[in-house]
Amino acid sequence: MIPSAFTFYKPENIEKAVSLMVDFGDEARVIAGGHSLIPVMKQRLTDIKHLIDLSGINEIKGIEITDNRISIGAMTTQVELINNEELFKKAPIIREASLQIADPQVRNLGTIGGNVANGDPANDMPGLMQLLDATYKLSGSKGVRDVKAREFYEGAYFTVREDDEILISISFEAPSGGYAYEKQKRKIGDYATAAAGVILKVENNMCSSASIALTNLSDTPVYCNKAVDIILGKEIDNNILTQVTEACVEQSDPVADQRGPVEFKKYVAGIVIKKALTRAIERT
């Protein structure tokens, strides 16, 4: 488990990092916390000649909150997301979901940027970002641009990010309403067998806003637009919850792995979705 040789760079600003990316093209990769990248390098599943460490770039670290807009630098670690009280007040679901990622050691180094940029359908943050309708800010040779999280993912490990682009921040409106992130996993440190996030508001017993997303139930995170359409404006009862759950499961497309066959994953998807819905409603 020894990676092949690479050159290591530690630029102090984004311009430098981007210019290295431009210079080396697809032979270069940025490294954030390394907890997704290093394992694949060690298994030599990917051959990286130039490794660009983002940890020296202070401008893409930290959490900024202005009114209801939250902006998180790509190099903010998962443990920082968990410990930030302001963030917890504005968007408590971030802490709830982050605490279900891996284990404390991984969270001490793993970053939100690495988690969402990687394109691994098993990661929890991409699903969470669907839920929050987040916007990703990318910086590349052609300048800076915003991409909606809901439009970022194309397939497992494929995203709309260009080779020379670096994700610099993630922003979203502070959500309101009840929330829940439910994840079934085999053990601590495991990716989800199935996970679901829900944010919704109920006014006069009617659902006035809703967002639902799934993790590790397809080759990309799933935003459950069909289920959202079903629940919006409806009175919340068991019947509607069942319909919503079914619509979510319908949109899922899991693959079999050691966690179990497709049929099982779809069944458990239904369970975690129902649990997330129920808990979110309780919290409204």
Added chain:
Amino acid sequence: MDDVKTPSREERKSALSGLGTSRKRVEDARFTQGKGNYVDDIKLKGMLFGDFVRSPVAHARLKNIDTSAALALPGVHAVLTAADLEPLGLHWMPTLAGDKQMVLADGKVLFQGQEVAFVVGDDRYAVADGVSLVEVEYEELPVVTDPFKAELKDAPILREDIADQKEGAHGARRHPNHIFTWEAGEKEQTNKVLEEAEVVADEMVYYHRTHPCPLETCGCVASMDKVNGKLTVWGTFQAPHAVRTVASLISSIPEHNIRIISPDIGGGFGNKVGVYPGYVCSIVASIVTGVPIKWVEDRMDNLMATAFARDYWMHGKISATKEGKITGLWCHTTADHGAFDACADPTKFPAGFMNICTGSYDIPVAYLAVDGVYTNKAPGGVAYRCSFRVTEASYFIERMIEVLAQKLGMDSAELRSKNFIKKEQFPYTSALGWEYDSGDYHQAWEKAMKSVNYKQLREDQAKQLQSFKDGKSRKLMGIGLSHFTEIVGAGPVKNCDILGLGMFDACEIRIHPTGSAIARLGTISQGQGHATTFAQILASEIGIPASDITLEEGDTDTAPYGLGTYGSRSTPVAGAATAMAGRKIRAKAQMIAAYLLEVHDDDLEWDVDRFSVKGAPEKFKTMKEIAFASYNQAIPGVEPGLEAVSYYDPPNMTYPNGAYVVVMEIDVDTGVSDIKQVYALDDCGTRINPMIIEGQVHGGLTEALAISMGQEIAYDEQGNVMTGTLMDFFIPTAWETPNYETDYTETPSPHHPIGAKGVGESPNVGGVSAFSNAVHDAFKPFGLTQAHMPHDHWRVWKIAKDLGLHS
């Protein structure tokens, strides 16, 4: 009178920290400070590294190996292939099971991860680059992973080297992929009993393939000193002396010129008993290059290629009267050994002690047959935290008891109680030929049932079931029972040997002039705490405080010959040798004391740490005084010095036993199980160090939890390993580990010098059945008879689904 108070007997006794003391582990000071000395810590001048090119496929013909690009890489010194080893006769090596195994792929590969070439280079980095540059051309062949398909008429022949051999190491072979048939007991009589029985339960019980997965993987450093002709190998060896002898036999280096050293070992669990290609290649590479070679597996290598455990398909039939008296037991096992038969069993037992499968029960007649077969999987079949095939046997009988109870409509606790071997029946000869040394199963069982309040548990379970049926809950409660009897401490030389090496063990003691001591043993601790507990045995035997006794193991140049540590043999065999060597010391000490006190030997009596004159306790000589005297007194007829060696050939095995109860709650929709209670009562005979026993029980239970609830080595149909990393291979952390309640009864072994039976493996043997039985028990009301382990989420979910609990 002087005012210095002479310590009382009790005070002197407690100063020894002898038998029965929860003495703190002396090993921990260095381990907790990161000061252990493991193989990978060994760094020698000029040392090079070696690593393997491994087969990515499970079955293929080797068309070509091109090493030129690797050899051209700066930093790579050599690339060994089978062609290089062949002139030395080392391209194949004998296995401990009487088969042979390729050291490096010779013409074909037989499992994914098999060693194909060995690259030697400056450091791990150069070697890893070299490995990736070796080009191997494979012509893929059809793959067999299902042992039941291995013996079909048109099955691909795996072992072409022995395809025509009708006789194997263990008798007749009936198919090129068949290894052996091993039988025990009375076939005809058993069949007759089953035919005429009032009730027969018939079940296929599978104990899946898993892996010992010690924290430290396997590795070695081989160093051939060409000047003095001496080969030294540091390695993760559970049996250093056996490795020395095997190394000498296969390399023709004289045995006195081979020194094997097992430094600290980070867990073994059976994985480090066998001899692996990495050792042979490192030795050859050191001979070729003239410098030391280090080879250390990574985690994926370890899980994929070094010895697995279990993979036993056990078809059973058990008969009883309508009242629940068991009348007979029949078992046919299909044993999947992988590509080579590399089990580490005593030679005469190709299926280990599977014939302990009558368990704790008085079963009048029984028959067992085991067929070993080859498949395209990694070799192994080692005893993972158990004596040879004992968890398999115990799991089998404990499942059969449950299915029989179901068939009889009887509570399985009662069925067990009704059939236990009674206290007065010991020593008890089982239908399959073992002589159980001692036990009081009823006492243990009653204590266990009382401690967990069994009746109450069943009532709670019934309530939970009702609430499930009423639609108020989606959870079921399961109560898993097990009563196991192990057979450990191999073993008597008359029937236990490995490649002709009798399975005795040894201890050598030297008492220093100032009354402290060093003891050396033929075993090797891998976390068991031998340096702590064996010193306690000695402290009680020779009256020197445990803290004044150094214990050394693992260096074949200094330790007496022994067969190593596995199968819970250290305490039953080497522990006995320790006590016996201590007694020799004491016998000589008595003569010295008699001389010093000017009395006859017989006038003295042993009193904790001294010999005193009978009837005049104020006249005595302490061991300390005697030790000094042995170095400076010219005693007529007595040699100077105070040393002893004992080689102990045990008269019998020991039979630890215990009663375990696991309570769990299972969510039928998610398959998630929540373990509510784990109660473990162990009877390991005399208890040397209760704290270490508790630690061993906690560790063994955690491995049992892992195995039963999720841990497996899974293959797909192409023979790809699906569980090659710790993401998919389940190792519980503190998070998954439940609370454990431990308890005990103490029935000493009558034939062991101090009555101790061994405990390190009991919790794994008893635990797996208890966890698995709890899962089965939860679904019993819906008719479940057998569902194979591991009981991970999806498999438990599948049970519920198949029983119609999801509609």
